[in-house]
Amino acid sequence: ETGVTQTPRHLVMGMTNKKSLKCEQHLGHNAMYWYKQSAKKPLELMFVYSLEERVENNSVPSRFSPECPNSSHLFLHLHTLQPEDSALYLCASSQQLIGTEFPSVFGPGTRLTVT
């Protein structure tokens, strides 16, 4: 157990479904992230919530929408996905301080398959 948990671990959904991925961190960190890992591609940062600021990768389609109700919880809402969205979705958290660097701690990931 790394201190960052993700549910579900595996998800199969049709293109018309709506589902949500959940991430929870128990480390007292102040920043949370969603990454997408597709086969044979580098990890791609999708969204960052940090110090009440949200940063998003402009290439992420609107069918992905994040929600961060507090510093410990992060959701990724999915709707009308495409087969190419099948990937491993990794959540991470870190402690961010100005001028200081701390490593991100990752969760185990959700393996998503879109049929």
Place this chain on the structure above:
Amino acid sequence: AQKITQTQPGMFVQEKEAVTLDCTYDTSDPSYGLFWYKQPSSGEMIFLIYQGSYDQQNATEGRYSLNFQKARKSANLVISASQLGDSAMYFCAMSEISSGSARQLTFGSGTQLTVLP
């Protein structure tokens, strides 16, 4: 241009030997951090080692050391005395600290390391 380049898609090493995984980076930010992560087949990303751009000495963590050559913009990972459990995907990543409060990691494409018995 890619910010993080890992030129070795796959590497093999004999158990108990040392291995070097290459990583080069590209940034104009004077303040940045370099990370190495290990990803076993289970999928979880495990933090291994960190090097700050202003650190004078190469980082070490147990059997892991980072060969940081700032002028060459390289941050190679050295694993000494390889073990079978070291077989995994290894990712180099960079965070550009001056770019703002929201730190973002940029990852390389990874190197698949296989340790042979």
